[in-house]
Amino acid sequence: MTTVLDRSVVERLVREALRMPPSNGHAPFTLRDIPTKLVVNVSARHCHVTQSDLERLFGPGHKLTPYKQLYQDGFFAAEETVTFIGPRHRMINNLRILGPCRDHNQVELAFSDAIMLGLDCPVRKSGDHRDSPGAYLLGPVGMIRMERGVIRHERHVHMGPADAAEYGVKDGDRLHLRIKSACSAVFEDLLVRLAPASKLEVHLDTDEGNACNLARATKLELFSQGP
Amino acid sequence: MTTVLDRSVVERLVREALRMPPSNGHAPFTLRDIPTKLVVNVSARHCHVTQSDLERLFGPGHKLTPYKQLYQDGFFAAEETVTFIGPRHRMINNLRILGPCRDHNQVELAFSDAIMLGLDCPVRKSGDHRDSPGAYLLGPVGMIRMERGVIRHERHVHMGPADAAEYGVKDGDRLHLRIKSACSAVFEDLLVRLAPASKLEVHLDTDEGNACNLARATKLELFSQGP
Numbered sequence: 231m232t233t234v235l236d237r238s239v240v241e242r243l244v245r246e247a248l249r250m251p252p253s254n255g256h257a258p259f260t261l262r263d264i265p266t267k268l269v270v271n272v273s274a275r276h277c278h279v280t281q282s283d284l285e286r287l288f289g290p291g292h293k294l295t296p297y298k299q300l301y302q303d304g305f306f307a308a309e310e311t312v313t314f315i316g317p318r319h320r321m322i323n324n325l326r327i328l329g330p331c332r333d334h335n336q337v338e339l340a341f342s343d344a345i346m347l348g349l350d351c352p353v354r355k356s357g358d359h360r361d362s363p364g365a366y367l368l369g370p371v372g373m374i375r376m377e378r379g380v381i382r383h384e385r386h387v388h389m390g391p392a393d394a395a396e397y398g399v400k401d402g403d404r405l406h407l408r409i410k411s412a413c414s415a416v417f418e419d420l421l422v423r424l425a426p427a428s429k430l431e432v433h434l435d436t437d438e439g440n441a442c443n444l445a446r447a448t449k450l451e452l453f454s455q456g457p
Numbered sequence: 458m459t460t461v462l463d464r465s466v467v468e469r470l471v472r473e474a475l476r477m478p479p480s481n482g483h484a485p486f487t488l489r490d491i492p493t494k495l496v497v498n499v500s501a502r503h504c505h506v507t508q509s510d511l512e513r514l515f516g517p518g519h520k521l522t523p524y525k526q527l528y529q530d531g532f533f534a535a536e537e538t539v540t541f542i543g544p545r546h547r548m549i550n551n552l553r554i555l556g557p558c559r560d561h562n563q564v565e566l567a568f569s570d571a572i573m574l575g576l577d578c579p580v581r582k583s584g585d586h587r588d589s590p591g592a593y594l595l596g597p598v599g600m601i602r603m604e605r606g607v608i609r610h611e612r613h614v615h616m617g618p619a620d621a622a623e624y625g626v627k628d629g630d631r632l633h634l635r636i637k638s639a640c641s642a643v644f645e646d647l648l649v650r651l652a653p654a655s656k657l658e659v660h661l662d663t664d665e666g667n668a669c670n671l672a673r674a675t676k677l678e679l680f681s682q683g684p
Contacts, residue, residue: 341667341668341670342569342667345667353639353640353670384639384640412579412580412611413580413609413611413612413644413665414644414645414646415643415644415645415668416642416643416645417640417641417642418642418643419641436569437569437664437667437668438640438642438668440567440568440569440572440664440668441568441642441644441664441665441667441668441669442668443568443580
């Protein structure tokens with residue numbers, strides 16, 4: 231699900247009409263100028279696996295086959311899916327692998343998924359598996375056991391250096407996201423993930439997207455809260 | 458799921474320590490004094506039926522049997538459940554009826570439920586069924602057809618006259634709810650539902666509760682946004 235709204239032109243016209251200065255980030259809940267189209271995407275549950283575990287699941291020498299390119303260049307949803315087996319033997323079929331392969335295995339679930347599975351998932355950024363439960367992943371050739379790494383991925387915003395300069399943030403900072411709809415919400419404290427090649431994109435999970443009806447959003451605002 | 462936090466004592470002490478005046482509701486995002494314990498409950502999917510349709514579903518003369526009392530006096534989850542059959546013949550088993558019976562049938566789903574069923578549910582307050590889809594409800598004795606009335610119930614806060622006076626609101630006004638947790642969120646524009654016998658209680662749905670991890674909330678704030 232992708233929702234794209236280009237606010238920059240409208241906002242510039244309004245600011246000019248009202249003779250407002252550009253926001254300086256120090257007023258409470260000031261809306262920043264959005265430098266480009268703000269893209270907010272929902273990440274449905276998925277997993278990441280290492281190349282060696284991919285081969286345990288799908289056979290020696292197996293390589294992921296891209297099924298759909300993601301918004302960030304070089305990343306894709308793979309054709310390959312696995313069966314997730316939780317501690318109470320509850321399962322999720324067709325858990326999609328995202329590529330390319332990583333140096334660690336990780337399963338990212340929404341709380342709705344975790345509750346259905348009987349799992350207590352912590353909210354974590356990628357790679358932080360403290361106090362997270364494990365699971366079994368089953369492929370057509372074999373099964374792997376993850377000791378830990380089943381998390382709810384912390385909501386975050388990818389951006390490149392130019393976006394970071396526009397928002398006045400650095401890697402690891404926090405921004406808030408307001409989604410206006412028939413059930414508006416502000417998701418607070420999105421983690422800023424700055425990388426040279428990243429495009430500006432917010433990642434929410436399915437619970438968050440459904441809570442605010444992102445698919446029918448009329449307005450998206452990414453902003454910082456002043457002191 | 459019930460989360461109860463009594464902030465009033467803490468807030469009064471902080472206000473006294475800082476010599477802040479009581480909030481007057483005119484500052485932006487001012488936190489109001491919370492007059493009593495703020496209760497925030499998640500309403501899982503459920504339905505309401507008329508007495509005559511209850512009898513079509515469960516047999517002539519059938520009366521609802523209370524299974525669990527709800528927080529609002531006189532309301533209960535019933536022993537009786539029905540099977541919900543949507544337009545694509547996708548189903549929900551064990552959809553619980555809430556009592557007492559009403560003068561209209563209504564099914565309240567979270568968007569996650571609606572998406573699974575292939576339904577396009579509008580966000581509506583109770584009894585407002587404009588542009589809402591219908592469904593079949595199946596009981597042990599019979600089936601009823603709802604022409605419409607499958608909605609996502611608009612988030613709302615029940616309160617009595619004393620609460621309304623404390624918050625400075627009237628029936629139909631709007632308040633915002635901030636839930637602090639590892640994934641904090643502000644749900645905006647909760648509908649105020651004032652009734653003489655109501656107790657102060659916010660109702661969210663499961664998507665909203667999961668989006669902000671209500672079960673592990675550390676702080677709940679109900680507030681109005683100033684001009």
